[in-house]
Amino acid sequence: MGVIKKFRIKSFKNPWPIISLENISLSFGKRKILDNVSFKINHGQILGMLGPNGVGKSTIFNLITGLIKPDYGKIKFEGIDVVDYPIYLRTTKFKIGYVPQYGGYFSDLTLLENLKAIAEIVIDDKNLIYHKINMLIAKFELDAIRDIKAKFLSGGQKKKLVIALALLSDPKVLLLDECFAALDVLTIKMLQEIIVNLQTESNITICICDHQARDLLSCVDVAVILSNCKIVAQGSPNELINNTEAKNAYFGDSFKFN
Numbered sequence: 001m002g003v004i005k006k007f008r009i010k011s012f013k014n015p016w017p018i019i020s021l022e023n024i025s026l027s028f029g030k031r032k033i034l035d036n037v038s039f040k041i042n043h044g045q046i047l048g049m050l051g052p053n054g055v056g057k058s059t060i061f062n063l064i065t066g067l068i069k070p071d072y073g074k075i076k077f078e079g080i081d082v083v084d085y086p087i088y089l090r091t092t093k094f095k096i097g098y099v100p101q102y103g104g105y106f107s108d109l110t111l112l113e114n115l116k117a118i119a120e121i122v123i124d125d126k127n128l129i130y131h132k133i134n135m136l137i138a139k140f141e142l143d144a145i146r147d148i149k150a151k152f153l154s155g156g157q158k159k160k161l162v163i164a165l166a167l168l169s170d171p172k173v174l175l176l177d178e179c180f181a182a183l184d185v186l187t188i189k190m191l192q193e194i195i196v197n198l199q200t201e202s203n204i205t206i207c208i209c210d211h212q213a214r215d216l217l218s219c220v221d222v223a224v225i226l227s228n229c230k231i232v233a234q235g236s237p238n239e240l241i242n243n244t245e246a247k248n249a250y251f252g253d254s255f256k257f258n
């Protein structure tokens, strides 16, 4: 698949980190998962995380959202260390949206009922609820399936629903965990376009992890490669596919991007 991004923003004006992980170390019991990991997600960027199964990608999302705490290191949102902030404070004060790999919706509610249920929790101004829901239904072309129970939606429709649910609270940052998994080629392309539009039209900073390396590299500005508890390479997609550490740790020799 070709590169879907028409252009990559090579130099962001006044780049500043909206999220930074500084010297993060974490073990579960005696197993070290992350060892002195540092990287930044710059405001307005789409950053990808790649790495083999079990390397710690979802764990990094859990650290960012506050589900778990690091053993060592700082997690900063807009320059403020949030390690001791509870989940709800991080997500509301700093407007972090999270799209989990599995689930994230009420199975027995229809698509519309799901949107209403979350909107009533996250939108204070009741007059805005229907406006916001209608805007998301139009944006993601969900009108024809609004009355179908979530459990009967296709994989791609479920992903669109969960992204729409995350957007109800107007996030500044969206974390997408394996959003291309188990989806067909056209559905992946549709999601890539949604992701790039969220960046370019809504100015949302996005962090995605996925195993579909080509699909991920097609829509990110920069990516980091995790291997053996560390970040072994980072840079633009073109820099990474020519990076020896990235090839050794993740891509292998025969990987082609375009």
Ligand SMILES: Nc1ncnc2c1ncn2[C@@H]1O[C@H](COP(=O)(O)OP(=O)(O)OP(=O)(O)O)[C@@H](O)[C@H]1O
Pocket (backbone or CB within 6 Å): 028, 033, 051, 052, 053, 054, 055, 056, 057, 058, 059, 060
């Ligand atoms: N709460 C936990 N307690 C103990 N071990 C955990 C916990 N959460 C994750 N792990 C372990 O940490 C490692 C990293 O898991 P994680 O889910 O972050 O990997 P991943 O890179 O997202 O993997 P995949 O690509 O397969 O989804 C795994 O070995 C996992 O078993």
